[in-house]
Amino acid sequence: MSAHDPYVHGHHESVVRSHARRTVENSAAYLIPFLTAGMRVLDVGSGPGTITVDLARRVQPGRVLGIDVEPLMAERATGLAESQGIGNVTFDTGSGYEIDSPDDTFDLVHAHQVLQHVSDPLRVMTEMLRVVKPGGIVAVRDAIYSGCSWYPDSTGLDSWHTTYLAAARFAHGDPDIGRRLRALALNAGGTIVASSASVWCYSAPEERESWGNTWAERATDSHFAVMALESGAARTDDLVVIARAWREWARDDAGWFEIPHGEVIARKERRV
Numbered sequence: 001m002s003a004h005d006p007y008v009h010g011h012h013e014s015v016v017r018s019h020a021r022r023t024v025e026n027s028a029a030y031l032i033p034f035l036t037a038g039m040r041v042l043d044v045g046s047g048p049g050t051i052t053v054d055l056a057r058r059v060q061p062g063r064v065l066g067i068d069v070e071p072l073m074a075e076r077a078t079g080l081a082e083s084q085g086i087g088n089v090t091f092d093t094g095s096g097y098e099i100d101s102p103d104d105t106f107d108l109v110h111a112h113q114v115l116q117h118v119s120d121p122l123r124v125m126t127e128m129l130r131v132v133k134p135g136g137i138v139a140v141r142d143a144i145y146s147g148c149s150w151y152p153d154s155t156g157l158d159s160w161h162t163t164y165l166a167a168a169r170f171a172h173g174d175p176d177i178g179r180r181l182r183a184l185a186l187n188a189g190g191t192i193v194a195s196s197a198s199v200w201c202y203s204a205p206e207e208r209e210s211w212g213n214t215w216a217e218r219a220t221d222s223h224f225a226v227m228a229l230e231s232g233a234a235r236t237d238d239l240v241v242i243a244r245a246w247r248e249w250a251r252d253d254a255g256w257f258e259i260p261h262g263e264v265i266a267r268k269e270r271r272v
Helices: 013-019 029-034 050-059 071-084 121-131 155-170 177-187 205-221 223-231 236-251
Strands: 041-044 064-068 089-093 106-112 132-143 149-151 191-202 256-267
Touching: 013 205, 029 132, 029 191, 029 256, 041 050, 041 121, 050 064, 050 071, 050 089, 050 106, 064 071, 071 089, 106 121, 121 132, 121 177, 132 177, 155 223, 155 236, 177 191, 177 256, 191 205, 205 223, 205 236, 205 256, 223 236
Parallel strands: 041 064, 041 106, 064 089, 106 132
Antiparallel strands: 132 256, 149 256, 191 256
């Protein structure tokens, strides 16, 4: 979210390709009952824009703005919206630490897998509440990486798990922040509307191929590899072993993998 928060994944094509599979249905289903036509929405950390464009489609004729600290992501997301003919969404460069919008601007402010990557998540949550209208909602979903589970057992994936947790913390983040979202929303001054949990699960052949082979690339070629090496959590040969383990898992028809997520919807109270 800023130059002081190095993004543990980076923007290697393998990372962007994985993120581009995200939709409202598979990554923000908890939010669907709260979406209404005509809403004005802000998506913080919009990345390649697939969730953002999906939100725009669902709230038409409302307007949606997606912001991301990486200019190339804003450009890519703009291209996605244009290719799908979605005209009620725009993308810009911006940070959740300092949202370039007045107080009380949006009906909904959303962030998916953003707070785990920032060193001051309370500041971001507070800023999100600042720009939402009184009576509007902030919706956040984020991972709990310590709770990841997989089958079959694999020393290579054990190594990936340990290395990822260490690298994410080295990058000033909290890979388990999903369990703290309710507390963050309360501390930021929000009123809890709902708090819940859901998982991503990869088991079908096409899911294993996408998730496993993507992580095999990320293990050696993305910024994750840089963070893993700089943190001392892994050596180059360890990353090669991790990549091999992901490819083996992807080929195994018994393969199964899940990541739990915490979710919270918080309302900004109307002024008396």
